[in-house]
Structures are given as structure tokens and as C-alpha cells.
Amino acid sequence: MFREEQASFLYMNLRRKGGSDTGDLTEKLMEELNCETVFDLPVLGGISESVVVTWIIMAVLVIASVILVRNLKVENPGKVQLALESAIGWAQDFFEGIIGKENRRYIPYLITVLLYLGISNAIMPLFGFKPPTKDLNVTAALAIMSMCLIEFSGIHKNGLKHWVKHFAKPVPVVAPIMVLEVVIRPLSLCMRLFGNMLAGFVVMELLKVFVPLIIPIPVSFYFDIFDGLLQAYVFVFLTALFMNEEME
């Protein structure tokens, strides 16, 4: 496997330069970085760690929403309901401001992605799971979904004909670039998220190895919580922005 070869290559390299300590460190890092296959299913193949964590996040989100939504009241709402409503209302207003009131039907998906990304990026310091967004598969899946949504929204709004024609605007010369943009936009979304999370993760792991006490706490707040939430925000913001662009 490519993964193992790479790992052993790195390992050998470092081993040659430094002592056995560095080798241990590399081994540790690689272990943390790898997305292990948690178990194998007979037909579906290996289920990776990120998918399992995603399942856990899904379960938590669904159970939490079932519990929170249970006793909603129109009049005299409780504090929890008010917080929930203001959060959902904020998200709805935010997306409505970007893609417009007439495209409300895309908002639930965007909110879902925002919640999922927010939790999965910040899950590392909170619950100790490896963030699923550190796995390229997850960010690629999100980006492919975004790409489908972006193109679908454009086709749905203006029709297939307009969608095909818009590649040749403003001048037909730009058509190759415009076609490339279809792929580049999700690729940039995917790589931005993946790179940010991976880099944050690596920095955190290194720091934890070198200074295991206290220092990682503020750094973790920055890399995991702040950067994680920021990347979640950026991801849905850009998806909505591209959708709006496509729907013009």
C-alpha cells in the first residue's frame, strides 16, 4: 500500500538522520495521521475511522435535535428553545442574505453541513476523536456534494440551456477556464478544509509530543475550535456564494 510505503520511507529517512527517539516520534505521528480502517465489511470493504466518527456525530446531532425540538411552544418559549431558535434563525438569515429568499430550499443542506463541519472540526479537543475532516475522503465528499449542489442550483434556476451557454460568457475564449472552474471550485473547497484541518492536527500532535502540559490548551483553542469553526463557516459561505454566482 502507498500509505505504508510512505510511512516506512519517512521512518527510514528520519531514522538515518536522528536517533531512535525521532523514529518513535515519526511512528507516533504517522499513526495519528493515518486514518485507520476500523473494521471490514464483507461487500463494502474497509470502513475508515472518519466514517465511524461521522456516524457518531450523526447520532449525536439527531438525538440532540430530537431532544431539543421535543417541547417547542409558540408562546412563552423556554431559554433552550430561544437559544435554538436564535441559532437556526441566525443561520437562515445568513444564508438567505447570500442566496436570496427565493432559494430557501437549499438552506437546510447548508445548515446541515455547517453543523456537521463545526462539530467534526471541533471534536478533537472536546471528545478526543480524530476529526473526520482530516480525512481527504470526507472533505472530497463534501466538496463533490457542494459541486453537485452548485451546478444543480444553476440548472434548476435558469434551465439547462442557460447553464450550457454561461460557460461561453462573457467571451467564448474563456470557456475552457469556465469549465475548469466547475472542478476547481470544489477542489479548492476540499483542499482548503483538508489542509487547514490536517495542518492544525499535525501542529497540535507535535506540540503535544513536545510540551504535553498546559501549553496545548490555548493553542488547541486556536487550531481546533477557532480555526475549525472558521473553516466550517468558510466552507458553507463559499458554497452559498458559488451557488449564488451560478444562479445569476
Added chain:
Amino acid sequence: MLQLNMNLLYTIINLVVLYLLLRHFLIKPVTEIMEKRKKLIEDGLLNAQNAQDDAAKMKREYEAALSGAKQESAKILEKAQRQAKEEYEKILQKADEKAADMMESAKESIRVQREQTIHELQSQIAGLALNAAAKIVGEKTENQGNQEIYNQFLEEVGEAFDDPDKK
């Protein structure tokens, strides 16, 4: 770490499922509740606005009715005053006319009285003259001629006519 495999597909399925679940369990109920509350508040505001409009309308109506009543009363008062004045003038005129009539009739009756008196006096004078004439005729027929009696008579009567007030 840097490889794409079947887990990509699983993640997509996971995301779709999560989207459907969250839409059903979280976003739809919360949005519904928020819409309901919004509607409730809008209805309340609309009702309040309507009530306010109604009140303002009623106030305008009352004010219009009040000013109408004021005008009416002023009109009635004016009319009554005019009528009273007319009546007063009419009465005054009537009284004037009556007084004038009375004066006229009084003058007339005085004149009639006077004429009557004059007539009476004249007839009395004539009577007296006749008496006197008879007396004279009775006294003098025996001793005087007729010519003389006529002259005397004429003289006496002429005196009486010339100076009726002397008697």
C-alpha cells in the same frame, strides 16, 4: 491519509442521510414554530392597527356629528331671532296702523259730530227764526201793512244769519 477510496462514497451517503434527518428533526420543526410565532405577531399587530383605525374613524365621526350639532343649534338660534324680530316688527306695524285708524275714525266722528251739531244748530236757529217770525207776524198784522212785515222779517233773519254766534 492522502487517498481516496470507498469511504468517500460512504461519507456522501452519510451526508445525505444526515441532511434528511436534520431537515426532518431539527430545521423543519424549528422553522415551523418560528413561522407560527411570526404569523401570530403579525396578526396581533394587524389587529392592533385595525382597532386603532376603527377608533380614529369613530372619533372623526363623533367630531363631525358634534360640529354638525353646533352648526344646527346656531342656525336654529339665528332663525328664532329672525322670527322674533319679524314678529316684533309686524306687531309694531299693526299697532301703528291701528293707531292711525283710530285717529282717523276719531277725526271722522268728530267731524260728523260737528256737522251734526251745525245742522242741529241751524235747524234750531231756523225754528227760532220761525217762532220769531210767527210772533212778529202775530203782533204786527193788525197794525202794519204786509210790506213792512216782510221787511222786518227779512231784516231779522238776515241778522240771524249774519251773526249766528251772537245769540
